[in-house]
Structures are given as structure tokens and as C-alpha cells.
Amino acid sequence: MQDLSLHILDVAENATQAGATLIEIDISEDTDKDLLEISIQDNGKGMDAEMLRHVTDPFVTTRTTRRVGMGLPLLQQAARETGGDLRITSEQGKGTRVVATFHKSHIDRRPLGDMGATLTTLIMGNPYRDFVYTSSLREEAVEVDTRSIRKELDGAMGINDPAVIRLIRDLFRKREV
Amino acid sequence: MAKLTVEDLKKIKESMKGTVNLRQGDYRVKITVHMGTCGIAAGARKLMSALLEKLEKNGATDIILTSSGCAGLCNHEPMITVEMTDSAPVKYIKLDPDKVGRIFDEHVIGGHPVAEYALAVGSETTH
Numbered sequence: 076m077q078d079l080s081l082h083i084l085d086v087a088e089n090a091t092q093a094g095a096t097l098i099e100i101d102i103s104e105d106t107d108k109d110l111l112e113i114s115i116q117d118n119g120k121g122m123d124a125e126m127l128r129h130v131t132d133p134f135v136t137t138r139t140t141r142r143v144g145m146g147l148p149l150l151q152q153a154a155r156e157t158g159g160d161l162r163i164t165s166e167q168g169k170g171t172r173v174v175a176t177f178h179k180s181h182i183d184r185r186p187l188g189d190m191g192a193t194l195t196t197l198i199m200g201n202p203y204r205d206f207v208y209t210s211s212l213r214e215e216a217v218e219v220d221t222r223s224i225r226k227e228l229d230g231a232m233g234i235n236d237p238a239v240i241r242l243i244r245d246l247f248r249k250r251e252v
Numbered sequence: 253m254a255k256l257t258v259e260d261l262k263k264i265k266e267s268m269k270g271t272v273n274l275r276q277g278d279y280r281v282k283i284t285v286h287m288g289t290c291g292i293a294a295g296a297r298k299l300m301s302a303l304l305e306k307l308e309k310n311g312a313t314d315i316i317l318t319s320s321g322c323a324g325l326c327n328h329e330p331m332i333t334v335e336m337t338d339s340a341p342v343k344y345i346k347l348d349p350d351k352v353g354r355i356f357d358e359h360v361i362g363g364h365p366v367a368e369y370a371l372a373v374g375s376e377t378t379h
Contacts, residue, residue, distance in 0.1 A: 081292050088287050145290075189297075238264045
């Protein structure tokens with residue numbers, strides 16, 4: 076994974092596989108402490124204590140198409156490389172929250188990347204789920220809530236309509252080449 | 253903070269008036285980008301962005317663009333699957349934005365699968 080936005084896409088895709096109807100992605104920074112925090116919270120089916128203990132083990136997965144699950148271990152590694160860490164809390168039937176912290180100015184901290192592409196990819200692939208994205212980063216402060224967009228569109232067009240996706244895309248300045 | 257305004261959404265709603273929107277229901281073609289950890293790491297998001305651009309330019313309302321998880325063929329990622337209502341689905345492997353552009357033009361719009369990017373075509377031959 077080249078940047079953090081790809082990790083976010085991966086974790087949020089996990090949330091959709093867990094049956095979440097609402098996925099909240101929050102990116103914030105604490106400039107005094109030089110910290111960057113990414114939180115991904117879903118209302119999916121959650122995990123039991125046993126699964127939660129093993130979830131960062133690359134050889135554990137719930138998937139049946141292959142035997143290894145690399146998503147969370149890779150994100151944990153990316154966070155730890157900067158002196159940060161990964162915390163996961165989960166409750167069965169309620170959902171899961173994944174929080175990754177990074178030392179923002181650490182040389183090994185990967186760039187945030189193209190969050191616009193991540194968010195539009197998620198919305199295209201999951202038009203019946205809701206996403207709330209909040210970034211309070213100084214370099215790219217953006218807020219998207221598909222619940223309010225959906226309400227405003229009022230059934231006239233889908234949230235996955237290219238015209239709607241374009242509007243969301245244009246809220247972000249950074250572009251992947 | 254950048255966020256969508258009610259006016260932005262009203263404007264595009266206005267521009268849609270009178271057109272039949274099929275994107276929420278029936279479709280002629282469904283394009284699925286495989287978006288597992290393997291696909292994402294191999295560049296699947298770029299395929300989604302490229303296909304979105306193609307779809308936006310084309311303006312067709314009977315094409316659904318969506319994503320799915322890992323298909324279990326991680327070494328072939330990034331992949332897409334193209335399903336047309338009247339023919340068998342085609343899985344394309346080891347793609348990039350240019351290749352999906354060609355698949356969009358020739359298969360999705362033209363109706364002719366791009367054999368050289370497909371996972372397999374037909375089965376064994378005896379000659």
C-alpha cells in the first residue's frame with residue numbers, strides 16, 4: 076500500500092463485508108503532539124473477543140476465498156513504522172472501530188494520498204450504504220455525509236450517479252496520477 | 253472546510269429532469285472492480301477512477317459500475333468482471349487504466365470482449 080488513503084479504502088471495504096450500513100471515517104491531527112489519527116467506525120456485525128485477539132495476525136481471515144488476511148496487519152505496520160499504533164475495538168452486533176495513529180512528521184509516515192478517489196470508490200461500490208467522511212487536516216479539510224446528500228437528491232438520482240460522484244470528487248484537491 | 257452545498261445538488265437535479273434514470277435499477281452491463289486488499293494494493297482504485305471517467309463521458313445510464321471483495325485470484329490483480337445481461341461474465345486480469353479504457357470501449361460499449369486481457373477464453377482445443 077503506497078499511501079494511507081489506500082489503507083482506509085481497504086479497512087472500509089472490510090466494514091462493508093461485515094454488513095455495515097453506516098461507515099464513519101474521521102481524520103484529525105494534533106499539531107502540538109505531532110500526531111495524525113485515522114478512525115474508521117462501522118455498525119457492522121462486529122467481532123468476538125477471540126477474533127479480535129487474532130485480527131492483526133496475517134494468517135487469520137474470515138474470508139473463504141483465500142487463507143491470509145493482510146489488511147489490518149499492513150496498516151498496523153504502517154502506523155508502527157512511525158512510532159504510532161493501531162487500536163481495534165469491537166462488539167458483536169454493534170460494530171467495529173479501527174483507530175490508527177501516526178507521528179505526522181516521521182520520515183516513514185506515508186502520505187495521506189487521494190482520499191477523493193477512496194471515498195468515490197466506496198460510494199460507487201456501495202450505493203446503498205452511508206459514508207460520513209470528516210477530515211479536519213489543515214491541508215485538506217473536507218466533510219462529506221452521504222445521508223444528507225441522499226436526502227437532498229430525494230430519489231431524483233442515485234448517489235452513485237457520475238454527476239454526484241463528480242461533485243464529491245471535486246471537494247478534494249489531491250489527485251492520484 | 254470543503255463540503256457540498258444544497259445549491260450544488262439542486263443544480264444537478266435540475267439537469268437530470270426529464271431523463272429516465274436506470275442506474276438505480278435495471279441495467280444492461282455491470283462492471284465490477286475487485287477491491288480486496290490484494291486488488292487495492294495492485295492498483296484497483298485507479299481502475300475505478302478511470303472507469304468512472306469513461307462512464308461520465310459516455311453518459312450511458314444502463315451501465316452499473318460497482319466493486320466487490322477478493323475473488324481469490326490475488327496474483328492476477330487488479331481485475332474487473334464485465335457482465336452483460338445476455339452473455340457470460342468475462343473476468344479481466346492484470347489491468348491498468350489504459351486497458352480498462354479499451355475494455356470499456358470495445359466490450360462494454362461495442363459488445364466484443366477483449367480476449368487478450370481475459371483470464372481465459374473458451375476451454376481446451378484439440379488442434
